[in-house]
Amino acid sequence: MFPTLIEVVAETPMDVRAAQTSGATQVLLVRQLLEGSTSTDTKTIEACMDQASIPVSVLVKPDLGDYFYEEARRTRTLKILEVYWKRGVRNITFGAEHDGIFDWDLLEEAIHCGFTVNINQAFDLLRNPITAYQKLVQYPKVLQVVTSGKPWPTAEGEVRLDQLLQETTPQLPVLLDTFGYTPEQVTTLLKIGVHGVQLGKSIRDPQGKLNYGMLDRWVEVCQSLNKRPRSF
Template identity: 30%
Template sequence: MTTPVIEICVEGLDGFLAAQEGGADRVELCASLIEGGLTPSIGTILEVQARARIPFHVIIRPRGGDFLYSETEFASMLADVKALRELGVPGIVIGCLTPDGRIDEDRTAQLVREARPMSVTVHRAFDMTNDPEEALEALIRCGVDRVLTSGQRPTATAGVEILKRAVDQARGRIVIMGCGDLDETTIADVRRRTGLKELHFAALRTEPSGMVYRNPEIGMGGTELEREYTNTVTDPDRVRATIRAARGA
């Protein structure tokens, strides 16, 4: 088997640097991974760009929740894509659906056109579609370069049959990038059973906040107070271990 491309999903500059240190081939740059990843700030993108030795793709997602966007949300997505193209960012990660659970081909094609020559990945909005085979053909028609998927299941292990069918269906017309709770114990088996050439994981760990004073009466953002004083970070040792397992398959 060919050596797989490993993409690490990270939050912020520290996450990017940890993934780069750990040996990632590419990074998906996000904010707010607790919401599944949102568009990071321009300052974060500029700092990553200044320090990057590997490609990074920026998620274009204005909010958490579903992938059915209002006209104003979509306008902001187009504006983000244009800004990143003008900055020379290597790639973007997008996803737009219709109310009936299909790929929104019109909006996806608009985003692809606005993005070029950047690389374009569609994220796990694909996993929320009602027909993965039809959705894959729609993405191919739109000119998307790759799609991130766990095989429409919570984990790649559970979705392995759909992942394998997607790889077979793609026939080199689009890259299938597998994800979904991949770690050093699962990644080699999933790769072997599917034939995936690109793999994506997060390699996160939690660590306590450095805050000494903690107001017990109030929290920010509606989270549990304990969660507010817990930071989620990319672990370069886990990145290395999972990459070793993937490449040893």
């Protein structure tokens, strides 16, 4: 049995402390979560990392736009990678695509810089998620994939999350963004093979403030699954 991964999306050092206290296994640092998320500043990163006793990933996304990176956005992304590496960041959360195809070149640029990489919800936009997942598994420095769990429309019909899970391995865990789900729904998905959760908007109030009660509730739901075997 593998423990359920619990990633909390944090914006401040206070968020990081709350995540650790709750029992989260890891933290993702972003800015402007409710607006679509973008890379945060190095001062905030350093303050958060000073507080962290659990693994920290930092979002690499140059603005609040989508996951298509044309030349100007690619240039800014590469600059962010350079700055983050110099400031001691070693794990990033990243994803880019164009017309449903994952941006493998930009991923390899990040890996070449030395980073380990968590794949964000750009994965949800891919035309062939199973093939993409199978290719991502071949990258030792790719550590996890996050998805909303919604079906992927493809030329052959929809690919459902349960179909993707049949192809997954704990070597490359799949985490579910819990926004829009009930705890009961997430429990069911964890039982059939989802490896963990990402707690972002689902634990924020309408103003973006962290709701500690919701955080604790979600962590409790996930930790309860660690007490019994799950099927994969």
